Amino acid sequence: MSDAAATIPVVIRALRETNCSECALNPVCLPPAVDETDLDQLDSIIERNRPLQRGAHLYHERQPFEAVYAVRSGAVKAYTTLPGGEEQVTGFYLPGEIVGLDALGGGSHSSSAVALETTAICTIPFADLERLSQKMPALQRHLLKLMGQEIQTDQQLMLLLSKRSAEERIASLLLSLSARHKRRRLAENNFRLPMSRSDIGNYLGLAVETVSRVFTRLQQTGVLAVDGKEISILDREQLCHVAEPATSAHDCPGA
């Protein structure tokens, strides 16, 4: 669509930048929490490693907690491994979002995090971050805020899992992804799913086949255009209605 072209330079810039103040993700990452004058201090503790290949891990379950990670480009999946060996996907993280906060609870990670595609990350050693946040109340507050948001996100998901039908769950996920793209000034109606159908099903508590069927149905009813992992939202209002039939419509984000 028309706005896709405009977004390409943003992505490229984000990959190139080596400090927060010039990073394209600046407005959606950590920086809004700190004064401009303090930004260089934050900058100085951040490590920018080379990009991770698809399938490479940021950290593994039970590893000691060393850092939190800001996604710069690509996408990350967090999951836990259950006693029986099965996997439970606990979240997806897109550029500008912070991964690894789960470890604050017990000193070690309660989940693993893996790159879903080639992914660039900023590593923020927790010891440094904690020290810095002592000096900068705004940063400390932001940290707590991020954790609070994680809690709220999780509770939203609990709600989906315990009360919503397959269609409602998938429509909600698509709207969430759409909103997060919009936040980064990317096209909100056209995007690529970084995760497999199987990951989606796992995350939403559905069988792969059900995910597939729902996509097909949403396509047949003209709500979506689906081409593999490429998604186009054709009728956003209808999609909102599918996501929350109870809602009195028209409080549908963006159109």
Added chain:
Amino acid sequence: MSDAAATIPVVIRALRETNCSECALNPVCLPPAVDETDLDQLDSIIERNRPLQRGAHLYHERQPFEAVYAVRSGAVKAYTTLPGGEEQVTGFYLPGEIVGLDALGGGSHSSSAVALETTAICTIPFADLERLSQKMPALQRHLLKLMGQEIQTDQQLMLLLSKRSAEERIASLLLSLSARHKRRRLAENNFRLPMSRSDIGNYLGLAVETVSRVFTRLQQTGVLAVDGKEISILDREQLCHVAEPATSAHDCPGA
């Protein structure tokens, strides 16, 4: 059972105390996070209000964030109200546990909290707590830790909701309640459910009827003795097996 008698004095003491250092919940509440020498500072910011009646609210959804609350006795239910008007229970809080952390995300509460029975609470104004935690790194770390634990608890629940059968969900809830009783040195095999069947169903994503049926079944198989809200765990090992059939048994907490 035999340990029930030993627990009564603990409960009574907890209600009477007016400072943390003498509170019976001391080992499971905030205090372990701070030096003994700093405990009086924590004490000084805590307000101990008169007990809440059953049905009274600690706070309502969308209310500005003013404080977090430590449950001293009784029990609290947290829930959100969905667009359609339905309720979604997000958690139960027992003595020694902290309620209200959800608001750290956005400055206002994303859920409501209500007393399930007569409940005594300690109110900890957040402004004071934040100020204090600036001065006491251990307290700050503990705050983050509590939030991290909340995240982990939520993720455990997501797991239950997305992958577990009705029996597994209820068995898991009972084991969780049992463990939390044990932590307070109360009988781990005999306790009273503070919440209704309907709350349980709502929390676990099940219909009330299903909850009822599962209780009946667990009773018929000799795993539980159920008398209204009074629960006795008769065969803990079996209950663990119901909760997690995949687990190779014998890593069942307590017996």
Added chain:
DNA sequence: CGCCAAGTTGAACACCATCAATATTTGTGG
């Protein structure tokens, strides 16, 4: 004693999981 809320039990149905077969995409090496 009688009322209302909460809990239990039964029967029919719906939704989604599962199994199975086929199609499509992705990745790899010739």
Added chain:
DNA sequence: CCACAAATATTGATGGTGTTCAACTTGGCG
């Protein structure tokens, strides 16, 4: 660049688990 294998995705048929609707029982409290 094509060919092949493997992984991922789609589609159909069937069945189980839990929901829904309904009737009935129990318990708390005026």
